[in-house]
Amino acid sequence: MRKTIVLLLLAVTLSACTGVGVEEYEGRGPVFSAESFFDGSLTAHGVVKNYRGYASRSFVADITACWQNGVGTLDERFVFDDGENQTRVWRLTESADGSYAATAGDVRGEGRATLSGNSMFLDYVLTIELEDGSIDVAVDDRMYRVSENVLINESTLTKFGLPVGGILLTIIRHPEVTVECPVD
Secondary structure, eight states, X not given: OHHHHHHHHHHHHHHHSOOOOGGGGTTOSSOOOHHHHSSEEEEXXXXXXXXXXXXXXXXXXXXXXXXXXXXXXXXXXXXXXXXXXXXXXXXXXXXXXXOEEXXXXXXXXXXXXXXXXXXXXXXXXXXXXXXXXXXXXXXEEEEEEEETTEEEEEEEEEETXXXXXXXXXXXXXXXXXXXXXXXX
16 A cells, blocks of 8 residues: 555656646747637547557547637547547637637636647646546647648646546648638
């Protein structure tokens, strides 16, 4: 028992150490703008990893992104390799400091996205539905724009400060595709 407590305290202490901050990407390009990148038709291709780093699932998501009155809506439609379908609709609202409040149906409370250079970091708490209930996990999304139409996203999922999984994905913009945005 004592060994378990020591390991838990060590993991929490190590997770509290500061890592790379988004501000360290200032001056890097291509510059990331949420309004310009998340606009129109996009697709995401990715894998979900367990706590050991094993890629246990893959997915493709079609994303329709629109901005109206300063609010961005990202309608994400996921299809997983096992046939499961999921939908997540994000709402991004810019704050006075240039960060964004981020909400979605399965996100508890409000996430916070900050941008600098070619990067956007988004932190939020996600509720994951399981067969026997649900759990809340902290998500640290780190997005890097690598070209005009390509973004790489790496997510770390933690519970009580301990890693429980991750997501690695690529988002591709399709500026040649026209989308219909709902009118408020």
